Amino acid sequence: MRSSSNDQGTNEPRPAGPVSDSGLSLSGESSESSPPAGEAPEDGARTVEEDFEALLADAQKEKDEYLELAKRTKADFENFRKRMSAEVQAAQVRGKVEVAREVIDAVDNLERALEAADGDEGLTAGVEMVLGNLRETLQRHGIEAVDPAGEKFDPNRHEALSTQPVEGTESGVVVEVLQKGYTLGEQLIRPARVVVSS
Secondary structure, three states, X not given: OOOOHHHOOOOOOOOOOOEOOOOOEOOOOOOOOOOOOOOOOHHHHHHHHHHHHHHHXXXXXXXXXXXXXXXXXXXXXXXXXXXXXXXXXXXXHHHHHHHHHHHHHHHHHHHXXXXXXXXXXXXXXXXXXXXXXXXXXXXXXXXXXXXOOOOEOOOOOEEEEEEEOOOOOOOOEEEEEEEOEEEEOOEEEEOEEEEEEO
């Protein structure tokens, strides 16, 4: 008996599963090799590295901002501390000046009383004792009396009440002190009241 035409040909093995017209298997397998398991694609590694660098840059920027803020805060506090210290010192000076003016008035009155005592030893001794205590109190607080007799007249520190010609003395010299002046350091509390040569 004759074999049919389907039995003719070579005995080559056929691929399992459906076959496309081109003769390739449709099982989904590709002839190209895929990357071994466990190896990340190169693009993925680059993305992680870029993300890390971006986070690092953000952290550095934030650190710099906080450091700058801390420096500004420290400078502001130092300026505030200096300003407050200066204001406290100025207030202390103002307080001393106010009290000194009242004490100076008392000193002036006692000096006038001493001049008017006219040899009364009991009165003189009492007045001198009180006057000495007040002068010491002023000195302890840095308040000094100014007696510019014989000095050149200084309108910033002296108050001229009158002028008079004085033989043998050049013009503009303090020839008589009618009331002493007082200073606290460089600050003038009261100018000396004087007579100036003309």
